[in-house]
Amino acid sequence: MSLKVWAVSESPDVANEVAAAAAALASSAGARVTVVGFDGTASMLTGDDKLILKGALPIAGSPELAAEALAFASKDAKPDVILVGSTRNGKEIAARVTVKLGTSCMTDLFGISVAEGALRAKRNAFAGRLIADVSIPLPCVATVKAGTYASQPPSAAAGAQKDVGVLSPKARLIERREKPKGTVDLKGAKLIVSAGRGVKKKEDLALINDLASELDGAVGCSRPLSSDMGWLPEEHHIGLTGISVHPDLYLAVGISGQLQHVAGIKDSKIIASINNDKSAPIFEASDYGVVGDLYAVLPAMLKELKARRH
Ligand SMILES: Cc1cc2nc3c(=O)[nH]c(=O)nc-3n(C[C@H](O)[C@H](O)[C@H](O)COP(=O)(O)OP(=O)(O)OC[C@H]3O[C@@H](n4cnc5c(N)ncnc54)[C@H](O)[C@@H]3O)c2cc1C
Numbered sequence: 662m663s664l665k666v667w668a669v670s671e672s673p674d675v676a677n678e679v680a681a682a683a684a685a686l687a688s689s690a691g692a693r694v695t696v697v698g699f700d701g702t703a704s705m706l707t708g709d710d711k712l713i714l715k716g717a718l719p720i721a722g723s724p725e726l727a728a729e730a731l732a733f734a735s736k737d738a739k740p741d742v743i744l745v746g747s748t749r750n751g752k753e754i755a756a757r758v759t760v761k762l763g764t765s766c767m768t769d770l771f772g773i774s775v776a777e778g779a780l781r782a783k784r785n786a787f788a789g790r791l792i793a794d795v796s797i798p799l800p801c802v803a804t805v806k807a808g809t810y811a812s813q814p815p816s817a818a819a820g821a822q823k824d825v826g827v828l829s830p831k832a833r834l835i836e837r838r839e840k841p842k843g844t845v846d847l848k849g850a851k852l853i854v855s856a857g858r859g860v861k862k863k864e865d866l867a868l869i870n871d872l873a874s875e876l877d878g879a880v881g882c883s884r885p886l887s888s889d890m891g892w893l894p895e896e897h898h899i900g901l902t903g904i905s906v907h908p909d910l911y912l913a914v915g916i917s918g919q920l921q922h923v924a925g926i927k928d929s930k931i932i933a934s935i936n937n938d939k940s941a942p943i944f945e946a947s948d949y950g951v952v953g954d955l956y957a958v959l960p961a962m963l964k965e966l967k968a969r970r971h
Contacts, residue, residue, distance in 0.1 A: 664692035664775060664799075665738065667712075669731065670746030671721045671754065673698060673705035674812055679746045680707045681810035682773055686742070690775040695740070696820075699727060703820050707813035711820025712738075717827040724750045725832055728757030730825040735762060740800065742780055744773070747804040759802045766802040767795055771809040775799070788901050788924035845879050845896055852878030853908045855899060855926075858885050859915015859936065859955055863892045868959045869914060875966045881906065883916050900925035915955050918943025935959070 668683040670676035676696055683694040696708040699720040703713050714720060714730040721727065731743065731754070745755040747769050759766035770782035779796045780803060786793040797803070847853060854873040856866060866880075873880045880897060887898040899906055901921040911929035915936065916922060923946045926932060933949040934941075935958050944950045951958055 664690050664742070665740045666692045666694050666742045666744060667697050667731075667735075667738075667740040668694060668708075668744050669697040669751075669754070670748065671699060671724070671727055671750050672746065672748060673702045673815070675746030675748055675751065675807070676702075677707040677815065678807075678810050678812040679744050679805050680813050682771075682805045683742075683744050684813070685810070686744075686773050686775060692741075692775065695738075697731070697734075699730065703818075703822075705815050706820070707816050709816065709818050711816075711818055713820055713822045714825050715822055716825040718830070720825070720828070723830055723832075723834075724753035724757060725830050726828050727754045728761060729828045731758045732761035733825045733828075734823050742775070742799065743802045745802065745804045747807050752804055755802050755804045762800070762802070764800050764802060765797045766804075767797050768804040769806045770795070770803050771806045773803070773805070788920045789927060790920055845881075847879055847881055847897070847899065847904050847906050850879035850906065850908050852876050852910045852912075853881045853899075853906055853929075854878050854912045854914065855881035855883070855916060856886055856893075856914055857883040857916030857922075860886070863890070865956075866892060868955070868963075871963055872912075872914075872959055872966075875963060875970075878908075878910075878912075881911075883922050913943050913947070914959065916943055917941050918946055 666683045668679040680696045687694050695710045695712050696706045697712045698706045699714050720730050745751045755766055770784055772783040774781050779798050780801050781796045784793050784795050854869055856869040881899045882893045882897045884898050887893045887895050901924040905925045907928040909930045911926050911932045913934040932947045934943045934947045935951045935955050937954050939952045
């Protein structure tokens with residue numbers, strides 16, 4: 662009997678990306694892939710084999726209901742692997758459905774295959790410095806690392822519908838409020854000048870701002886400057902727990918280069934750094950480095966840039 666793999670997400674776009682991961686797995690293990698969506702999303706999903714779960718309430722926006730619906734539908738279909746998109750809601754769906762089915766779960770996987778009754782995959786460890794080979798027995802639930810598989814185009818297949826009936830959520834949405842839009846777009850920035858704890862006072866951030874504006878770049882920072890000192894809003898914080906950036910040039914100023922910070926900048930085309938400690942780990946991650954006092958280097962750079970402009 663061939664293996665049954667479900668590709669699931671509350672977002673049709675992400676479901677179509679997960680479907681690509683499932684298809685790669687299917688070609689190695691001879692599996693049958695079903696793309697599972699919620700509510701009325703059939704026309705937005707890829708693949709020949711679709712399953713749309715519908716209930717008395719909209720399901721897609723509630724990880725609790727999505728997990729209930731998946732657990733309900735799994736009882737008959739008994740998928741061997743449920744692959745879920747690694748979105749914020751997707752991770753919650755995966756955790757909830759794992760508990761409901763009494764099975765096991767791994768998150769943020771890529772290079773997924775099946776062998777000897779187990780799901781095998783790769784997973785970043787230590788903020789992306791290592792790749793771990795992992796394996797969990799079937800049946801299982803797993804989330805697929807975002808952006809590792811190309812999303813498949815939607816197909817015309819109507820698929821099957823399953824009514825999951827009346828699901829009653831324990832959590833109730835009281836209000837939905839827009840997060841205030843920030844002024845920086847670090848994700849799209851081509852050049853970022855980023856400040857670390859080498860900057861001694863909040864007022865000294867003027868040096869960073871001046872350099873960023875002279876270079877037409879955006880301002881970023883290490884976590885202590887936003888989370889601990891509150892000198893910059895959270896949206897400037899780059900790293901494992903902040904934003905991941907991929908500019909053409911990332912200029913780290915007074916940043917030591919701990920792995921939690923480097924995890925967010927490693928996809929930059931060029932990393933350059935200014936640090937007065939020649940053994941600072943940021944130099945290992947950098948293409949160019951200046952060993953020097955930022956309070957001497959930045960004014961010199963600004964002077965030179967301004968002179969070139971006039
Ligand atoms: C679970 C967890 C998640 C985390 N997530 C993140 C994250 O997402 N992003 C993040 O940034 N951090 C994160 N951190 C914190 C991280 O471990 C480091 O503590 C932080 O990145 C250090 O910030 P920093 O480099 O600015 O400061 P420091 O480590 O204090 O480094 C300051 C650097 O400035 C240099 N310096 C000092 N004076 C000068 C000068 N005058 N001129 C030039 N250089 C100078 C020093 O030599 C030093 O290298 C996380 C930590 C944990 C535990």
